[in-house]
Every structure is written in C-alpha cells, then in structure tokens.
Amino acid sequence: MFSRYRVFALAAGCLLLNSVACKQKVNHAPEAELLAVNEADSDYSQRLNDSSALRSAVPLDAGSEYIDVRGVGDSAWSNLKATTPPASGMASALRSFDPTGKILKGDLNFINWESSVGTRCNSYYGVDYAFLSSPQSILDAFQHGFNLFGLANNHSEDCSSAIDIEGQKTSGAIASHKQMRALSHQKPMLWHGVGYSGGGLSSPAVLSFNVKGRAVKVVFGSVAFQSWDCVDSTCEARIQGLLTAMKNTQGDLKILSLHSQGSDAFNRGKKWSERFVREFSGDIVFAHGPHTWAGVKVLQKPDGRSGVVFHGLGNFMHNQVAPNPDNLIGRVLLDSKTLQPKQVQVIPVLNNAVNVDVVLAPASKALPKANMEWTRAALSAHKPVPIGFANIK
Numbered sequence: 001m002f003s004r005y006r007v008f009a010l011a012a013g014c015l016l017l018n019s020v021a022c023k024q025k026v027n028h029a030p031e032a033e034l035l036a037v038n039e040a041d042s043d044y045s046q047r048l049n050d051s052s053a054l055r056s057a058v059p060l061d062a063g064s065e066y067i068d069v070r071g072v073g074d075s076a077w078s079n080l081k082a083t084t085p086p087a088s089g090m091a092s093a094l095r096s097f098d099p100t101g102k103i104l105k106g107d108l109n110f111i112n113w114e115s116s117v118g119t120r121c122n123s124y125y126g127v128d129y130a131f132l133s134s135p136q137s138i139l140d141a142f143q144h145g146f147n148l149f150g151l152a153n154n155h156s157e158d159c160s161s162a163i164d165i166e167g168q169k170t171s172g173a174i175a176s177h178k179q180m181r182a183l184s185h186q187k188p189m190l191w192h193g194v195g196y197s198g199g200g201l202s203s204p205a206v207l208s209f210n211v212k213g214r215a216v217k218v219v220f221g222s223v224a225f226q227s228w229d230c231v232d233s234t235c236e237a238r239i240q241g242l243l244t245a246m247k248n249t250q251g252d253l254k255i256l257s258l259h260s261q262g263s264d265a266f267n268r269g270k271k272w273s274e275r276f277v278r279e280f281s282g283d284i285v286f287a288h289g290p291h292t293w294a295g296v297k298v299l300q301k302p303d304g305r306s307g308v309v310f311h312g313l314g315n316f317m318h319n320q321v322a323p324n325p326d327n328l329i330g331r332v333l334l335d336s337k338t339l340q341p342k343q344v345q346v347i348p349v350l351n352n353a354v355n356v357d358v359v360l361a362p363a364s365k366a367l368p369k370a371n372m373e374w375t376r377a378a379l380s381a382h383k384p385v386p387i388g389f390a391n392i393k
Contacts, residue, residue, distance in 0.1 A: 044295055044369045057377035057389045058333045058343050060102040064212050066333040066342065068106030069255070071286035073313030073327060074153075075141070076115035078131035078320055081124050085132045089356060091140035093317055097358045098144070102381040103347065105145035106331065107211045108218065112150045112257060112288045113138070114318060116172035117179045121159035130158035131320060132172070135179045142187055147209070150222035150257030151176060152193030153289065156233035173232035193222030193257070194233045201234045202241035204249055212336060219251035223258055225265035225272075225289075236265075239272055247280040252339055254282045260289035270311055274299055277307030283341075284332055285309040292326040296346060296370040298392055306341050306392050308332050312368075316349070319356045327351055327358075328368065344372065345389045360385060 062068040077090045098104045115131035117138060124130040138149065159172025165179055173194040180191045192205040204221040221242050223234045234242060246254050256276050260266040269287060276282035277299040287294070287310060294312025301307050314327030329347035334340060346368060348361035363386035367374045374388035 043297065044371050051391070055343065055391045057345065057375070057379060057387060060379050060381055060385065062106070062333060065336055067108070067211055067216065067336050067339065069108045069110075069253070069284060069332045069334065070104065070106040071110035071148075071284075071310065071313060071330045072104070072316035073112050073286075073288040074114045074291065074318050074321060075111050075316045076113055076131055076133045076155075076318050076320070077137040077140075078115045078133045078318075080320060081130050082132060083122065084120055085118070085134040085137075088134050088137040088140050089319065090137045090317065091143065093319075093356050093358075094140065094144040097317070098381070100382045101145065103329070103360075103385060108148060108209065108216070108253070108255075109146045110148040110150065110255065110257065110286050111141055111146045111316070112153060112259060112286070112313070113141075114153050114155045116155065116157075116159045116162065116176050117151075118159070118162050118164070118172065118175040120163040121172055121175075122161040122163065122169075124158055125160050127158065129320065131155055132159060132162075135183060138180070138183055139187070142183075142189055147189045148218070148220055148255065148257075149180065149189060149191040150193055150259070150286070150288075151180065151191055152222040152224040152234040152257065153259035154224060154226050154261040156194050156224065157230055171232050177232070190218055190220045191222075192220050192234070193224070197231050201232075202238045202245060204242065204246045204254075206249060206251060214336070216253060216339075217251040219246050219249045219254045221246050221256050223256070224261070225259065225269040226261035227265060236268065243272070243276055243280040243282070246276075246282065253284070253334075254280075256282055256285045258285060258287040260287070266290055266294075266312075270294075273309050273311060277301055277309060281307075283307050283339075285311075286313060286330060287311050288313045291315055291321070291324055293328045293346075293348075293368045296330070296344065296368055296372070298341070298344065298372060298390075308341055308344055308392075315351045317351070317356075317358055319353060321351065321353050323350070323352050323354060325350050325361070325365075326368075341392050343389055343391050344370075345387050346374070347385060347387050362386065 162175035372390035
C-alpha cells in the first residue's frame with residue numbers, strides 16, 4: 001500500500017535478520033499500483049451466473065440458509081513511523097460506518113491488516129511510509145466481527161527493530177507474530193502471514209468456527225507478491241508450498257489472502273489466485289494491494305464445484321491512506337449444508353482518510369468487471385446499502 005504521496009526509497013545496504021537473509025525495498029512509483037488493474041482479460045466476457053429472477057439479493061441478515069463470508073481491503077490504525085502506536089480509533093470509526101453491525105458482520109469476516117502489530121518500534125526500514133498499530137486495534141476489529149486477519153503484505157516488515165510482547169528485541173514481523181498468537185489464544189480469530197522463517201510460513205492456519213450451529217473448519221493462508229525480499233513474512237517464493245499445504249489440509253473452507261505491490265506483482269498474483277481455485281481446490285480469494293478494486297470471477301474447482309476470486313478489494317479503514325472511490329466489501333453466500341457458493345455480492349465503498357471514515361458509494365456507482373452479470377439492489381441497514389449481486393449456477 002502507499003499513503004498519500006507514497007514512493008518507496010531504495011534501502012541503503014542490507015540488514016541481516018536472523019542469519020544471512022537480506023531484505024531490500026526497491027524504488028516503486030505509486031502509479032504502477034493503479035495501472036495494475038487495467039486488465040485486458042477475455043474471461044470477463046463470459047457470463048456464468050443464473051438469472052437474478054431465480055433468487056433475489058440475500059439480505060445482510062442472511063439467516064440460517066447461508067454461511068456468509070465477507071472481506072475488506074487495506075486497513076489498520078497507525079501513525080507514520082512512530083516509536084509507539086496511537087491509541088486505537090478503529091472502534092469508533094467502525095461504529096460510525098456500521099453502527100448496526102449489519103454491513104460488515106457476516107459469519108466469517110476477512111480484513112487485510114497493513115501494519116506491524118505491537119507496542120514499540122525502535123527503527124524502521126528506509127521507506128517513506130511505515131506503520132505500527134496497537135494490538136488494541138486488532139481487538140477493536142475483532143469486536144466488530146472480523147475474525148480472519150491477513151498479515152502478509154508490503155508493510156509486514158516495516159519495523160526493522162521492534163520490542164516484542166516479552167520485552168525482547170526482534171523484527172517487527174516476529175513481534176506481530178507474537179502479538180497475534182497471544183490475541184488468538186484469547187479470541188476465536190484466525191491469522192496468517194508473519195512468523196519465523198522456517199517452514200511454518202508455508203503452512204496454513206486452521207481453526208474451526210461455530211457457525212449457525214455447525215462447525216466450519218477454515219484453512220487460511222496469507223501471502224504477499226512484491227519486488228523485494230522478505231524474511232519473516234509469507235512472500236511469493238512460498239506460494240507453491242503454501243497452496244499445496246492448503247490443498248492437503250482437511251477443512252470445510254479454504255480461503256486465501258493475496259496482496260500485491262506493483263503492476264507486475266499484481267499480474268503474477270492474479271494468475272496464482274485463479275490457480276488456487278482451479279488447481280488447488282480453493283474456495284475464496286480476497287486479493288488486495290492496488291488501492292482500487294479489480295475484477296471478480298467465479299471459477300471451477302477440480303471437483304466441478306465453484307470458487308470465487310476477488311482480484312482486488314481496494315482500501316477500507318486505514319487512517320494513513322489517501323481517499324479513493326473504488327473499494328469493495330466482497331461477500332460470498334454459501335449454502336449452509338453443502339458449502340457451495342450460491343450468490344456473490346459487491347458493496348462499493350468510498351473511503352475518506354481525511355475524516356478517517358468510510359462512506360457507502362451511491363447507487364449510481366459503477367461496479368467492477370466480472371464473469372457474471374451484476375444485478376443492482378439495495379439492502380437494509382442503518383441506511384440503504386447499494387450492492388451488485390449475481391447468483392452462481
């Protein structure tokens with residue numbers, strides 16, 4: 001992610017972490033991220049969905065018939081390169097956007113967390129923008145319904161020297177790993193994307209959630225595609241191992257968070273997102289990174305069932321992100337008995353970093369391209385919520 005005028009500077013030299021591993025951040029212009037979603041993809045010309053007349057838009061209170069999975073893009077609450085994080089404003093910002101809890105609270109709710117998590121960062125890498133958010137912000141997001149946290153992105157390793165939950169010096173990603181581990185021991189949340197550089201980063205996180213009277217075992221992975229090395233977070237070099245492990249792990253739903261930094265990385269990540277469904281039997285991909293939405297696809301899994309890919313969610317609740325009009329809440333409604341996806345919804349949102357809130361897009365707002373035909377509708381919350389929806393065959 002980049003902030004208002006984000007441009008990465010070339011890291012001076014090479015910093016050792018754990019052993020001889022070297023992390024560098026390279027020159028990167030923000031325009032490349034926005035250009036990344038100028039997709040010319042013939043697959044979007046296909047129309048795979050059933051008629052909207054067969055099933056109307058599922059309301060925000062989905063009921064027992066459906067398992068409701070939702071996802072939002074780049075989010076966090078941080079000051080710029082601060083030694084300590086600010087007190088969280090996440091709770092009040094989420095309440096302002098969604099006072100009734102209807103818009104964001106499905107059964108499984110994903111958020112891309114674009115920041116280190118901890119209480120202190122003594123130094124940052126040589127980049128213009130770097131973030132540290134409080135563990136309280138994670139708890140605030142959890143209290144508003146978020147229970148799937150993606151930590152692998154181009155801010156995973158912003159902090160070069162952190163203080164962990166035990167008071168020891170370590171990398172920012174390892175400090176985040178320890179904080180998230182402690183939080184998830186207290187709360188039923190699933191997270192992935194930061195940790196020690198051994199094999200654990202190539203293994204998914206797994207947790208069974210009690211959803212509408214049944215246990216739903218979720219297999220979750222988070223990975224970043226970028227143009228520099230990473231050490232203590234899950235990057236592109238681990239994608240084959242991670243997806244293979246996810247395929248081989250028994251579970252009811254397999255969900256992937258995929259972040260990309262720059263046009264080339266977006267295109268590489270896009271291919272792997274689709275392979276996750278088509279080859280690795282994945283169910284849902286929430287992709288993000290370009291700070292604007294990208295296409296939505298329903299793809300066929302090896303067993304003939306369907307999977308859903310959101311190629312770009314854009315931004316959501318991040319107080320360091322420039323205002324941007326093209327962001328999504330992605331929503332997948334699955335049959336509660338068969339876990340087959342029955343409907344896909346997109347809720348366009350306009351983020352506003354100046355006042356640190358997110359407002360709903362007007363009903364006239366254009367919708368992202370898809371290999372489905374969107375039907376417009378309005379759902380009921382504290383105000384009408386304009387959406388696009390498509391039924392899945």
